Amino acid sequence: MNLLFDSFWRALGYCFRPRVILMSLLPFVLIVALALGLGYCCWDTALAGVRSLLEAASFMNNLWDWLQSMGMGGFKSILAPLIVVFTVTPLIVVVSLLIVATMMMPGLTALVAEKRFAGLERKSGGSMLSSLLWSVSSTLLALAALVVSIPLWLVPPLVLVLPPLILGWLSYRVMAFDALAEHASREERREIFRRYRLHLLGIGIFSGYLGAAPSLILASGVLLAAAFVILLPLAIWIYTLVFALTSLWFAHFCLAALQALREERAVDVVTASSSPNPCTTDQEQLPYRHDSDPHLPAID
Numbered sequence: 001m002n003l004l005f006d007s008f009w010r011a012l013g014y015c016f017r018p019r020v021i022l023m024s025l026l027p028f029v030l031i032v033a034l035a036l037g038l039g040y041c042c043w044d045t046a047l048a049g050v051r052s053l054l055e056a057a058s059f060m061n062n063l064w065d066w067l068q069s070m071g072m073g074g075f076k077s078i079l080a081p082l083i084v085v086f087t088v089t090p091l092i093v094v095v096s097l098l099i100v101a102t103m104m105m106p107g108l109t110a111l112v113a114e115k116r117f118a119g120l121e122r123k124s125g126g127s128m129l130s131s132l133l134w135s136v137s138s139t140l141l142a143l144a145a146l147v148v149s150i151p152l153w154l155v156p157p158l159v160l161v162l163p164p165l166i167l168g169w170l171s172y173r174v175m176a177f178d179a180l181a182e183h184a185s186r187e188e189r190r191e192i193f194r195r196y197r198l199h200l201l202g203i204g205i206f207s208g209y210l211g212a213a214p215s216l217i218l219a220s221g222v223l224l225a226a227a228f229v230i231l232l233p234l235a236i237w238i239y240t241l242v243f244a245l246t247s248l249w250f251a252h253f254c255l256a257a258l259q260a261l262r263e264e265r266a267v268d269v270v271t272a273s274s275s276p277n278p279c280t281t282d283q284e285q286l287p288y289r290h291d292s293d294p295h296l297p298a299i300d
Contacts, residue, residue: 126181
């Protein structure tokens with residue numbers, strides 16, 4: 001746990017470095033451009049599709065009547081935009097995570113290695129191709145889990161649990177792999193994943209809950225279209241900062257764990273080489289028997 005909290009505070013401090021802030025600008029601009037372009041092209045179509053589905057559902061008429069009797073008839077006009085926003089938000093989060101992991105993670109890991117682990121040997125256990133395949137496979141699994149779990153989001157407690165868990169698992173898979181790709185061998189990476197699986201998953205889940213905060217900002221912008229255009233870049237900026245912090249946290253934690261693993265193994269090697277051979281020791285401690293040599297005369 002000391003390693004977990006120490007890595008967090010170090011990562012938080014690194015977020016205020018000018019180099020990290022500059023590195024976050026390009027992913028932020030790229031994500032905002034993609035989000036605004038997607039909204040410009042698909043917002044009206046998606047909104048019309050959701051409204052037609054809501055109107056076609058017979059049980060929704062009873063819901064509208066109940067809301068009207070409770071004095072919340074205006075909720076009908078914002079329900080479709082809310083559904084669109086909360087449906088698209090996981091996609092924005094996943095894209096933000098992948099862009100930050102691709103464009104920032106190598107630079108952030110190099111920064112941490114330069115400042116704290118300059119003497120750590122680079123064994124390059126993960127190539128660019130293996131990292132890409134790992135990220136794509138993990139993302140497909142996470143997206144499949146999100147799609148399958150959408151009906152469960154209608155249960156109030158589960159909507160606060162399932163998406164952060166799935167996104168946290170994706171963060172752990174992608175960022176922990178990238179943090180160790182340059183410095184650890186394949187065997188060392190597997191050993192660290194085995195030893196610290198719960199710690200790494202905890203970092204990912206924590207970042208998943210932090211990443212859920214901008215969803216509230218996006219939802220509040222649904223009430224006013226002009227505000228949504230302003231709040232969308234703000235939410236994406238928070239996503240970028242959250243995933244930059246997560247990347248630094250994984251980098252500090254994984255490289256410190258790798259250094260500790262190598263020091264532990266070095267001590268084991270030294271201990272094994274310095275310990276006496278039991279068989280040799282027993283032979284050396286045997287008393288010399290005069291009569292054991294056939295060339296010497298027997299002693300009465």
